[in-house]
Amino acid sequence: xxxxxxxxxxxxxxxxxxxxxxxxxxxxxxxxxxxxxxxxxxxxxxxxxxxxxxxxxxxxxxxxxxxxxxxxxxxxxxxxxxxxxxxxxxxxxxxxxxxxxxxxxxxxxxxxxxxxxxxxxxxxxxxxxxxxxxxxxxxxxxxxxxxxxxxxxxxxxxxxxxxxxxxxxxxxxxxxxxxxxxxxxxxxx
Ligand SMILES: [Zn+2]
Ligand SMILES: [Zn+2]
Numbered sequence: 001x002x003x004x005x006x007x008x009x010x011x012x013x014x015x016x017x018x019x020x021x022x023x024x025x026x027x028x029x030x031x032x033x034x035x036x037x038x039x040x041x042x043x044x045x046x047x048x049x050x051x052x053x054x055x056x057x058x059x060x061x062x063x064x065x066x067x068x069x070x071x072x073x074x075x076x077x078x079x080x081x082x083x084x085x086x087x088x089x090x091x092x093x094x095x096x097x098x099x100x101x102x103x104x105x106x107x108x109x110x111x112x113x114x115x116x117x118x119x120x121x122x123x124x125x126x127x128x129x130x131x132x133x134x135x136x137x138x139x140x141x142x143x144x145x146x147x148x149x150x151x152x153x154x155x156x157x158x159x160x161x162x163x164x165x166x167x168x169x170x171x172x173x174x175x176x177x178x179x180x181x182x183x184x185x186x187x188x189x
Contacts (some may be wrong), residue, residue, distance in 0.1 A: 035095040043114055044099070053090055055123055063088035078174075089115075089122040104152050112152065116159035134169070135161035141175040 025047040029060040033041035035048040059066050059073035066073050090096045103111035119125055129135065137153035145151060 001139060027169035028068075041109070044095075048095065049118075052095055053118060056091075058088055060085055060124075062086050065091075085124070085128065087119075087122055087125050087128060089119045089125075104148070107149055109150055109152075109155060112159060116156050117154065120160060129161050132161065132164060135165045136170050137165070137167050137174045139167070139170050141172050143175065 031041065031043060032039045033045035035052070036045060038045045038047065041048075057068050057070065059064050059076055060063060060071050061076035061081055061083060062073060062136055064073050064075070092100070099111055099115070102108040103115060120129070123153050135157045137151060137157040139145075139154075140148065140151045151167065154165075157165040157167065
């Protein structure tokens with residue numbers, strides 16, 4: 001029984017509320033929106049959140065986009081995945097891909113809090129977190145951890161479920177290819 005939370009659905013926890021939460025969580029000194037450079041913003045402005053983080057209908061099993069009113073995509077109906085549910089806050093595309101890249105590949109650990117807030121605002125994520133016995137981040141290989149300096153999944157998991165996160169229970173037995181550029185069918189955890 002697994003649920004997977006992808007950085008990637010938003011209960012229009014209104015953009016304004018998300019902005020306020022980001023503001024409370026962020027630095028005392030306001031900065032510019034990382035997307036449109038509007039100032040001040042923490043760290044993505046209200047207009048950009050409203051424009052780029054609208055909740056979209058997604059398959060309840062794999063989080064792929066589906067037509068309105070469809071709950072489970074054809075692929076998951078034909079071949080049910082081993083996951084009970086998958087939640088995606090946003091598509092891995094403009095502008096979020098750049099934010100996630102800054103978080104994962106440029107060592108900007110400060111993105112953990114805004115991305116965790118974005119994920120928490122996604123439909124069905126809050127109930128999934130409440131129902132979870134444990135929230136387990138996928139570990140990095142020792143080499144990847146040395147390169148990156150932190151495990152981005154562990155930072156997100158601790159922010160999403162501080163009392164039920166355990167980053168020590170899973171072990172990565174073999175290094176896997178970077179997900180960037182991989183076809184969906186080639187992505188292995
Ligand atoms: Zn903006
Ligand atoms: Zn599906």
